[in-house]
Amino acid sequence: MKRILVVEDEEAIRSFEVINLQRNGYMVVDVPDGEKALAAYDQADGDFDVVLLDITLPGIDGFEVCKQLRARSATLGIIFLTAKTQEMDKVAGLMMGADDYVTKPFSPSELVARVDAVYRRVRLAAASPQKTVIESGPFVLNTKSRTLQKNGKSIDLTQVEYQIVELLMHNHGDAMERTKILSAVWGTDVYTDAKIVDVNIRRLRVKIEDEPSNPAYIQTVWGYGYKWCP
Numbered sequence: 001m002k003r004i005l006v007v008e009d010e011e012a013i014r015s016f017e018v019i020n021l022q023r024n025g026y027m028v029v030d031v032p033d034g035e036k037a038l039a040a041y042d043q044a045d046g047d048f049d050v051v052l053l054d055i056t057l058p059g060i061d062g063f064e065v066c067k068q069l070r071a072r073s074a075t076l077g078i079i080f081l082t083a084k085t086q087e088m089d090k091v092a093g094l095m096m097g098a099d100d101y102v103t104k105p106f107s108p109s110e111l112v113a114r115v116d117a118v119y120r121r122v123r124l125a126a127a128s129p130q131k132t133v134i135e136s137g138p139f140v141l142n143t144k145s146r147t148l149q150k151n152g153k154s155i156d157l158t159q160v161e162y163q164i165v166e167l168l169m170h171n172h173g174d175a176m177e178r179t180k181i182l183s184a185v186w187g188t189d190v191y192t193d194a195k196i197v198d199v200n201i202r203r204l205r206v207k208i209e210d211e212p213s214n215p216a217y218i219q220t221v222w223g224y225g226y227k228w229c230p
């Protein structure tokens with residue numbers, strides 16, 4: 001059963017989301033604000049695959065809800081809903097552990113495609129493959145537990161960040177095109193912009209680089225993409 005929590009204060013939008021997700025096989029719990037979202041999450045013992053999370057909410061906002069949900073689960077899929085273009089910049093800078101974002105207004109097929117993509121990643125993470133460890137410089141990547149350590153210390157990564165690191169480490173030294181990273185991590189759905197790759201790389205550098213502004217491990221290949229250079 002695909003379980004999703006929808007957090008949206010505008011009733012018309014919420015029912016639009018609920019109806020379209022239900023039509024596509026999701027078991028939906030919907031709430032109008034952040035406090036109720038956290039309560040619903042705890043009441044269900046965290047038994048959700050994905051959370052669709054509006055940013056502008058009465059009471060605590062979507063960013064804070066995201067932070068609190070991420071503290072409860074590293075593997076939960078979280079998708080932000082943004083209303084305004086100005087909000088987009090903030091979202092990009094403050095993804096705060098969300099996996100993706102969708103800009104309003106969106107079509108039913110766009111919504112479902114984005115949710116499905118995050119759902120697939122969450123399930124993939126749950127059904128972990130056989131144990132493999134990749135060592136590279138100060139890093140140890142464990143593809144079974146989907147974790148990354150640097151000098152023996154664990155680094156908290158979102159599923160998306162983990163997948164990017166795994167992809168880059170598997171191909172270490174090779175320049176990886178942004179669009180290749182995009183399709184390998186997000187799938188080939190047409191709605192995702194390659195800029196999301198840059199957003200995640202920026203966040204990854206903050207987490208793994210000694211000097212994020214002067215990255216040594218994830219290097220930029222100008223006009224092309226990125227490469228892993230331990």
Ligand code: CA
Pocket residue numbers: 008009010054055056057
């Ligand atoms: Ca709202």
